[in-house]
Amino acid sequence: MSAEAAADLGYSQAELMIAASARQLAGERNCFVGIGLPNIVCNLAQRTVAPDLQLVYESGVFGARPERLPLSIGDPTLVSGSTAVTSMFELFAFYLQAGLIDVAFLGAAQIDRFGNINTTVIGDYAKPKVRLPGSGGACEIAINARKVFVIMRQGQRSFVDTIHFRTSPGHSGDSEHDRNRGWWGSGPTSVVTDLGTYFFDEEAGEMTLATLHPGVTLDQVRENMGWEPRVAADLGETPSPSEEELRLIREELDPGGVYTR
């Protein structure tokens, strides 16, 4: 789907991705928020389908109420007016590791069909072609959050058959094994891209196309990933953002269009 095509529909790709992700947060409580799109997703969900959603930031903020769009995960606007600010030790130990985080967002430079994520290197670790940021909190977030949502653009370089480094573990492909790993997390539960939305099949642990975005074809999806995708039997179309969702995004959440244009 080209940017122009999306514009024709009256909303941008980013707006569609945000709305689709936000709806998946219905009823959730404690959410580890990333910066950029995930931040807008969570704020939108709080105003629509998840009024009890608490925004938790790995920088140590619980119950943030940002008065402006935060530009980093540690923006001072996240602190002022929040419910609690704690050390990172306590945030990771008492909140995340203890299983209090219901949903977390992760980004990925590379993701495979099982939701294993690479944010460390492209190429060989000892002599990388591209040195990426590394784990940050991603490894323990993948392991300790009860659900993991991924939002990213997809393409041959990011949706790959074999990731170059497993920074954060996903599903193993063996559901019996996954159930007995003894962690809260079980690999990503949702992936939303610029082409469609995916869930993970419970038995196979494999990414499965659930909906195509308006105007996107299955062939386009296939062209933009490194393996032959599983497709849901009831493959549908991603609902467009509602008027109210678009209004909230444009007027309240990203009025400057930093992330959404």
Add this chain to the structure above:
Amino acid sequence: MSAEAAADLGYSQAELMIAASARQLAGERNCFVGIGLPNIVCNLAQRTVAPDLQLVYESGVFGARPERLPLSIGDPTLVSGSTAVTSMFELFAFYLQAGLIDVAFLGAAQIDRFGNINTTVIGDYAKPKVRLPGSGGACEIAINARKVFVIMRQGQRSFVDTIHFRTSPGHSGDSEHDRNRGWWGSGPTSVVTDLGTYFFDEEAGEMTLATLHPGVTLDQVRENMGWEPRVAADLGETPSPSEEELRLIREELDPGGVYTR
């Protein structure tokens, strides 16, 4: 030494014990303070021989400046006006276990010649004759403070050949072993009683009588302990409290005479 005898000298037993202990704090910095006599000892030392002495309480207070005599280790007067208040986890982990505590005071229901301390039970653990308080922080204080001072009255029931339970480890009697234990502490370094003062011989690790209090005889000491004591070659007399020490104790530190009369 009877209470009357001490009164004849112009000061009480407690005052002598306080002054003798305080002088041993000369030049020390970070001191884990107990309640009662140790508290007065530390406050006296801060005003005399150890102006840089910081009072640290296991309740989580650093740099206390109590405006009144604290009646418990967690008195609110310890908090107001202190330098820092921290969680007990941090106090025990970052201050004590990290080796920042130079001197700590321990009490004892029973102590043996090597400075092993019992504050747990008299009699059999499973069916105790007297159930004592237990360790509290004493076990880790004995292990992690760089020096341990003991202040207690001595007698056949407290200075015993064999303690009934080793709550807090002292010296082992094998100096080679003690040097290689890998802890900051090496058993008590000083014992001050109502009869005299003791240090621990470095090689034997055994309590050694350093001074007799004015008017006390070596026989009195022997009668009030369960083993034949080592005596320093240069056994001396404990210096009496100075006028200034007595003034500070009586006018500033324990004007009500709660602990000192």
Add this chain to the structure above:
Amino acid sequence: MSTSKVATMHDAVADLVRDGDTVAVEGFTHLICFAAGHEIIRQRRRDLTLCRMTPDVIYDQMIGAGVARKLVFSWLGNPGVGSLHAIRRRVENADPEPLEVEEYSHFGMVCRYVAGASNLPFFPIRSYYESDIPKVNPKIVPMRSPYGDGTEVYVVPPLRPDVTIVHAQRADAGGNAQIWGLLGCQKEAAFAADRVIVVCEEIVDEAVVRADPNRTVIPGIVVDAVVEEPLACHPSFVQGYYDRDNAFYLRWDEIARDAGTLDAWLKEWVYDLSSHAEYVEKMGAAYWDALKPEPAMSGQVNYGRYA
């Protein structure tokens, strides 16, 4: 947070504390919630495993009243006074029945809560070397550093109470609790528990909490009920609100020496009253006035508005 968790002490205890539970009423000398202990006595809970670093007078009262079968602790005494006689009668003489004990050192107890709060299967500490404590508590076990440096530590297991009860100076209706003064191990004990009751001197508007988020010690996310109960910590103290009632701690030594006297005290001050409010009224206003300190204000800091 939008949902109010405000409850009466009666309802909070009735709903959240069950016979046979492992219960921690924490607070190191400071913020010991006696009113919650009294409510547990009043509702005649039984077979509790009571956990506390310092079993203090509150557990002497609860154990004297027969609510517990087991005690997990690190220092057992009436601080600054002496013994806890009701507990001693049970431990030394099984009078009127035995009391199982499981003991640690202070840091061991704290680390058990930290492990419980962090979902860790064990927590390493540098204590217990050459002490007899591990000999009488097989849950304290030695472990060698995996880095080949020869260092040995001991480890303690996580403590996960069914219910933790803590007291705070103030909390909002969602349970976000702010505490100053001695912090003890309340945060760790609350995060470690399945269910949490926060009792406070004052329920305040959420805006008060949000004006100083670094002051929040326990977030509402782990709290099941918030009870506003002024003076609930008497004879313990609440920094800035009231002083420790040392006279009561001394008096308790007399009361608890005799089972009959203790029972009479429980009848008069717990069973015959329906709530802590009646206890407060029965003591009389002058009593409370005498425990109130002069103010000593913290000063303010500026968080800045970033809009």
Add this chain to the structure above:
Amino acid sequence: MSTSKVATMHDAVADLVRDGDTVAVEGFTHLICFAAGHEIIRQRRRDLTLCRMTPDVIYDQMIGAGVARKLVFSWLGNPGVGSLHAIRRRVENADPEPLEVEEYSHFGMVCRYVAGASNLPFFPIRSYYESDIPKVNPKIVPMRSPYGDGTEVYVVPPLRPDVTIVHAQRADAGGNAQIWGLLGCQKEAAFAADRVIVVCEEIVDEAVVRADPNRTVIPGIVVDAVVEEPLACHPSFVQGYYDRDNAFYLRWDEIARDAGTLDAWLKEWVYDLSSHAEYVEKMGAAYWDALKPEPAMSGQVNYGRYA
């Protein structure tokens, strides 16, 4: 506490940071002490092992200037912007020389500081399962619970910097530092270090600290030097004092893409200036005014006077 530890940035770095040292300049997005990094560059320290959870622009500057031979970290990037180009050149192309890296996850780094601060030989965490990180970092090793519950954790080794440098909103002359807003891992990193430099926006009277002792994050006991250096964290921020200068973070992306541009920037903004005060002056008063937030005050609490 009676002894003043106040020093200039020049003297603090000259006295306490040595060639070959392991240095941690900590602060998670907040309170990143750029001025200290610049002084280390200016004094041409070499062969440092630089530790930081998030190497950020400050370490791109320091590593671009050639002070380091090794980097220990958990997230390497220009937050909200993209890459750190000077560091990438060294890692990807050994340009102009190799840079050794040792990496963890965020929680792994935090726990390394906690272990260092606590004198523990290792620290257990529930992370790294089925991740490749332990494969490239042999210091991260699996360990089984000794309680026979089958739980496996990973452990990380203690991190004990020779020097930790942190920034605080305020400190007294004895080094007692108070911080609000994001706390990161500064307390742990300070306690873990042999030597500690506290830089602050304001040195305040000891009475200000003592009025609110729960606000003290780092006690003077572990602090070797206190430096008063307003605006020392630019382009990072100080809660309540100034905002993050996002434009600079974006600009750095351009500056650091080319080694020559980076060198020119270092010459103009670091080497050719003798102190951070000159940097502040060179930016101009209007620049700083634009970064200052409106006030949002915390409110006060009452500690009570117990005399």
